[in-house]
Amino acid sequence: MxxxxxxxxxxxxxxxxxxxxxxxxxxxxxxxxxxxxxxxxxxxxxxxxxxxxxxxxxxxxxxxxxxxxxxxxxxxxxxxxxxxxxxxxxxxxxxxxxxxxxxxxxxxxxxxxxxxxxxxxxxxxxxxxxxxxxxxxxxxxxxxxxxxxxxxxxxxxxxxxxxxAPEAPDTGAAQVSLVGRVPVPYTTTIGREGDIDAVRTLLARGTDRVVSLIGPGGIGKSRLAIESAMASGDLFPDGVYFVLLEGVLEPGLLLPTIAYYLGIRDNGEAALEERIAHALADRRVLIVLDNFEQIVDAAPVLVRLYTVAPTATFLVTSRIVLRIRGERVYDVPPLTTPAGEGPASLDRTARSAAVSLFVDRARAIDSQFDVTPDNARDLADICRRLEGLPLAIELAAAKVRILNPAQIAGRLEKSLPLLTAAVRDLPERHRTMRATIDWSVSLLPPEQRDLLEDLGVFATRFTLDAVEALGEDRPWGGHAIDALAALADGSLVKQSELGGRRVFSLLAIVREYALDHLKERGDAQRVRRAHADYYRGLVQQIAPDLGGRGQADAVARLGLELPNLRAAVRHLVYTNRLDDAGDFAWCLLIYWWISGFFAEVRVWMLELLEKQHEQPITPHTRAIAWFFALWGEMWQRPSEQVVAGLGECVRLFRESGDEDAAAMALAARATARVQFSHLDTDKAEAELREAVVTLRERGNTWAEAITEVSLGRLAWVRGATDDALAHFDRATSVAESRGDLFTTSVAGNLRSRLNFQLGRIEEAEREFVHTLLLSVGLHYEEGVAYGLEGVCAVAAAHGEAWRASALAVAAGEIRRRIGIFDVEAFTVHTPYLEILRGRDAQSVEAGEIAGAELTVAEAVQLALPEHEFSMVADALRAW
Structure with a gap:
């Protein structure tokens, strides 16, 4: 091995x-x-x-x-x-x-x-x-x-x-690899050892498909899920994935979000649920779904998933029970507080978990802070009054910067009963948590309070640039850095670093609190508008790079901003800026394609179409919305209606004067024709050729190259191999001229397969290696699987039974994990493997056993010559 x-x-x-x-x-x-x-x-x-x-x-x-x-x-x-x-x-x-x-x-x-x-x-x-x-x-x-x-x-x-190292690994690639990993807590977890053990025991039994950690906001559900996932990794040999649902508000986005965190690219060619089922089949994985309460209507989807993937287990955090078959509820308790009405213990080993947490967080501000005879009773009172809620205790501990324990206890005694009385419609502990946030915010000066509430419009994380753009006409606008720092000091804003950038975030319950207050003061729509405008400007700045030499960096940057891209589209649709929402989605067409987010965009576009009666839309926006809505139908359920619908998109785009978009819709219509069992290949070819001419004239090289790939695939299926190679050559030439790595990889994989099928082994091998290198650089796992299969085919043709079979299984493992399928006509390695199996079954079997154990990096190392592998070794370390 x-x-x-x-x-x-x-x-x-x-x-x-x-x-x-x-x-x-x-x-x-x-x-x-x-x-x-x-x-x-x-x-x-x-x-x-x-x-x-x-x-x-x-x-x-x-x-x-x-x-x-x-x-x-x-x-x-x-x-x-x-x-x-x-x-x-x-x-x-x-x-x-x-x-x-x-x-x-x-x-x-x-x-x-x-x-x-x-x-x-x-x-x-x-x-x-x-x-x-x-x-x-x-x-x-x-x-x-x-x-x-x-x-x-x-x-x-x-x-x-x-x-x-002589060259730093690509930060964009490294960042992509972090998606789905269990996050490392920023601070020490205290007082949850028994809960971690209990949750691990539930997961180990294997009898419950869904284990739900239930409790109010601020009780520590997410932290318990993180620690339990870390403690249970040995139970799930095929992986543990952490899916953050905090910025996901539409039930229809549950499957696209799970797919994203599993690394499944949704190009529309197969139903997303089918891809996920394929990816999870026979794999013992744990999938943590954090903050499920806002899409609880999607809970039945989990039943469908664990039915088709019975070896997968879901660990869910939610404020409310999901009430589905197979769910085991674990009520997350508060931290233990000092017994009775006595003071906190001076003995560290006898201290309650709540007091230990307060001391731990206070020491981040004052390293000498500890329980003393003078403050023991006040600390006990604080923890009891806050009912052992971890977030409430952290917020109170952050105040030792300006108040001593006696002052904190005194203020809580006066404020908390009044504040909890004002929110009687909430469950008891949730009232305490909201009241604690209210008390903590009440100590802020007005500018910082306004900033916190404005930050409620952001999704999971945000940058200083985004905050400053939001504050151009706000009272805090000129003091964003200082105000953010003050909120971080008060534990209301978290700081971290992601992809080499400083980013900020709010805990879900703090964001909810901020947004509620923003709505109460009547500013929500205006701040949402500013948020959407900032991200519209950002994507307009980044989008031109998606089709050219800046493609990899552009995809990585947009990936970091994905939660706020979602929020921006939501804000645009919610505020009836429907034409802006359509333009936003169309601007990122290449990103949706490369990253595989078509199902997600479809949800937004269908919502946009439903709102036409509230706010009329232009024909151009209607064409965009229908294009995205029909994309998945084109691949999965092709019909005369789909062909007619895409034809309507062509008409609407042309009437709007957008010949470029009309040509892309025409190419999509041709692709829909090819999906029928009664192939109308002549008409499909004519439409694809017409689209290529228009796109070339319009200078849309990315769409031109992708359409040439479609022509090549069609020619291959029809048996016109020379024409197919010519189209793949033109696609590669156009893509390479612009530095479009993605389309170069796609066209190169198809061309090398066809060359191999035609017996041009050495030429095919060179291109298999080249496209494999490109795919690693893009962190494009589907392309890596194709490249490994290509090198496998060459190795099999040379009689290398062990190496060929190891690469075939390694590629198959990638395919299964990310849920991708292939068209049988374009598969070239399997016939040669079957020949080898008849000649040297022992070597083939040994290679298959070894291939199942290979990591992606090991498989790529096995496929590439040593000097080629050294070019991508650094990038592979992040996988």
Missing amino acids: VTGPERAPVIRTPDQRIRVFVSSTLRELADEREAVRSAVERLRLAPVMFELGARPHPPRDLYRSYLAQSDVFIGIYGASYGWIAPDEDVSGLEDEYNLAPAGMPKLIYVKDTDTRDERLKDLIARIQADDTAAYLHFHDARDLEDHVAGDLAMLLAERFDESR
Whole structure:
């Protein structure tokens, strides 16, 4: 089996913080653990600790999973070897060291003490002989904190040097690969060990198709889902995917959104539900669906999905129960608060989870903050009054910048009862959460309050440029940076880095709060207009690059902005700017095509058509809307009505004076004709040729090249191979002249397959390799699958049974995972594989077994010559 490329250590962005696993006995070394936590967080890293409230010996699977998610191991050893659980041979302390991956950096600190358990002495002696571990003695907690901070800083500096490469990998490609991954929490998770264990147990049973984490906003459903997914990775060998539904408001967008996060490209050629079912078939995957309550009407879709994909499990977060078959509800409890009416405990190991959370978040502001005899009662009162709601506690803790605990407690005592009384229509804990946000916002000056409410129009994340554009005529407009910083300090706005850019976000319940207040003051429509105008301008700026040399960067930039592109279209439709919505969608036609979002756009365009009676639309907008509405029908359910509908689009575009769009609609109409069992190929060819001429005259090289590809496919099906090659050649020439990598890859894959079928093996091999390189550069997995199959065909023709069969299975795994099918007429590798199977069945079988285990990077390495692979090795590290 081919091994993957060596991975150089990487320096992560803040949204991928380095995780430091801390191993020690709990009670004996409580002060030392707190010192290590402080050192780790001082460097803005994420400590991974089974801390206060945890059981003495966490389940082995749980800390194994946390170790797998961590990057650095820190061991702190004192006098005690620790408890040995029933049926175990070693303590959790030694087991954690044994389970730490061999390549993980290990920093070991041994406390000077007069006595030490014999088994701990043996463990330390073994560690001293381990040349992968760094080993130091320390005297007390303060001494330890200095050691840890210094050693981690040194380790990061070394890793930074090692991570340098002559050329940085493409950030756009790297960003695409992050889609669907479980996000790493920005802060430490406290008090959820029992819940994580309980959810993992539900997932492990395998009897519940949907596990729903139910609770009010701010109770920590998303955080519990993240931690549970991380702790359950070993249960789902085929992957864990995190699908953020926060900006998805239409039930019809559930399937397109799931497809996007699974990496399934929707080009309209097959029903999206069928593609997802194909991608999930026989795969043991966990799909986390976060913030489901806003599209709860789409819940029956999950039943259809788990029916066709019975090995997939869904972990859902929602404020309300889905009430579907196969659902297991887990009510997310609040954090524990101090019992009775007593003060918070001064003993860290006996502290309630709510108080521990308050102290942890307060220390981000004041590193010396702790429970003292003076503030213990106030902290207990705060946590009880906030009912153990994690977000409410974080908002209150953020106020230690300006208020002490007594002042916070006093203000909550006065404000909270009045505020909760004003929102009696909400469930009890939801009232408390909303009231806490209200109290937190009430402490802001008016400009910052106005900014927070205006930010409610943004989707999942947003940039400073977008905020400043929104504020051009707002009171806070000239102070956006300072105001954003103040909101971040108050935990109302989150900051992170994505694709090399600083981005901001609001938690779902804060966004909901902000938007409600924006509506109450009557400004929602005006701010939505400003939001939509900014993103209209942005796409008009980016769109010209989609058909040319800036294609890869343009696709990556639009991918980062996708949640707000959705919101902008929604704002345009909602405010009856229907013609603007149509132009917005048409402007991004190439992006929808390359990225596969046709089903999503169709939802918006059908909504637009339904609103015609409220706001008349132009013939051009009607043509755009019908074009997108008919696109999927053209491939999946072709009929005379679809052909007639696309013909109407041609007429409307021509009447509007848009010959360019009319030619594209004409090409689509021809494609619809070809889908019939009674092929009207002569008429289809005539329409495609007419479209090519018009598009060439209009200078629309991207559409011209794509239409030449369609002509080539049609000629191939008709048996006119010379004509097919000529069309593929012209498509490639036109695409390459503009730097259109996507169409170059599509045309090249078809041309190389046809050349191979015609016996031109060497020529086909060169182009298979070239298009494979292009597809890797674009992070275009469908193209990678085609390229691997092409090289597989060449290897099979040369009698390389093991290599050919390994590549075939690896390509098939990609196809299955992203839900793509192929037209039998264009498949060239399978006949040769069957011949090899008859000649050398043993090698073919061995290759198939190996191919099923290959990563994408390993498969590409197996396919490419060494000097070619070195060109894309960096890009593949992000896959």
